[in-house]
Amino acid sequence: MHQLQRGPPCQQPQVPILETPLLQGVAHKESPSAQRNPSQLNSLNCEWPQTMIKHNLAIFSQNVRKSRILTDTILETQKTLSNIIFIQEPLRFLIRRIPSHTDPYGDLLYRTSNHPNWSLFIQNDLSSDNFPCVATYINKCLAKLRFSLRLNIINHCDINVIAFHNH
Amino acid sequence: MTGNFNIRDSDWDSNFHHYSIHTEDLLTIANSLGLELSLPSNPGPTRFADNSRDSNLVLDLVFLAPNNPGFGQYTLLPDLCKPSNHVPLVIHVGINDENIDTTIQSIKKNSEEKSDFINEIRLNVKLLDTQAITNRHTL
Numbered sequence: 251m252h253q254l255q256r257g258p259p260c261q262q263p264q265v266p267i268l269e270t271p272l273l274q275g276v277a278h279k280e281s282p283s284a285q286r287n288p289s290q291l292n293s294l295n296c297e298w299p300q301t302m303i304k305h306n307l308a309i310f311s312q313n314v315r316k317s318r319i320l321t322d323t324i325l326e327t328q329k330t331l332s333n334i335i336f337i338q339e340p341l342r343f344l345i346r347r348i349p350s351h352t353d354p355y356g357d358l359l360y361r362t363s364n365h366p367n368w369s370l371f372i373q374n375d376l377s378s379d380n381f382p383c384v385a386t387y388i389n390k391c392l393a394k395l396r397f398s399l400r401l402n403i404i405n406h407c408d409i410n411v412i413a414f415h416n417h
Numbered sequence: 418m419t420g421n422f423n424i425r426d427s428d429w430d431s432n433f434h435h436y437s438i439h440t441e442d443l444l445t446i447a448n449s450l451g452l453e454l455s456l457p458s459n460p461g462p463t464r465f466a467d468n469s470r471d472s473n474l475v476l477d478l479v480f481l482a483p484n485n486p487g488f489g490q491y492t493l494l495p496d497l498c499k500p501s502n503h504v505p506l507v508i509h510v511g512i513n514d515e516n517i518d519t520t521i522q523s524i525k526k527n528s529e530e531k532s533d534f535i536n537e538i539r540l541n542v543k544l545l546d547t548q549a550i551t552n553r554h555t556l
Binding site for chain 1: 421487509514515
């Protein structure tokens with residue numbers, strides 16, 4: 251189960267909807283600091299800051315039944331379509347053995363799929379016995395919204411509580 | 418709140434004619450968060466049976482605030498579920514407008530950088546080892 255919570259309301263002044271949305275529910279406006287005349291822009295290999303206005307969050311949710319190819323396909327194909335991906339039954343694969351007080355061969359340490367366009371939020375107990383059954387990926391284009399996994403509210407392998415705020 | 422809750426109930430699965438003892442707890446938790454069960458715009462099963470003896474099920478649920486613009490609007494994508502047998506859900510959750518500072522990068526049209534970039538891609542494609550590809554099925 252994935253639970254999304256919104257933090258305190260944004261303190262910044264509201265900006266009107268402008269220009270053609272790049273994603274559904276998104277508009278872009280060039281920041282005042284980045285406003286340049288055309289001749290300046292032509293002399294640059296264009297890189298400039300903008301303000302993206304979010305009206306909604308696009309969420310993709312699926313039980314992947316521990317399929318690595320499906321997880322990797324979702325992460326790649328949804329990087330320009332979705333803001334958040336909720337995965338149930340994420341795959342796990344062995345990274346290495348870590349020193350153990352009880353097992354001379356060491357404990358097994360697992361992890362799940364990752365992708366450069368996504369930030370992974372998953373319960374931190376990645377041992378073999380209790381590997382999390384849910385994983386949440388947040389698109390890095392929303393990094394400024396400061397998402398966090400609220401383990402202080404619920405710390406359970408079947409539940410992710412995700413909060414975000416923009417301060 | 419969304420996910421695979423593994424609860425069958427006639428409240429959300431018209432092909433199932435029983436109630437689950439877990440339904441009340443689930444709805445109580447959702448209601449305590451101000452959420453209600455949201456139905457998809459294209460209702461259907463969310464988990465396909467692995468064999469012909471079993472039936473298709475509705476197990477993947479979405480709970481939203483009833484005044485959210487996305488309530489009752491989410492979509493099932495049954496054609497995209499393979500190799501899983503669970504259907505993907507696409508949900509658009511309305512939020513208060515958020516201003517997010519970001520950086521846009523692009524290469525200037527008809528510039529030297531653009532031609533260099535395309536030439537680099539062309540060169541690397543040429544360097545790909547294609548000996549093992551004998552027909553379109555081995556691609």
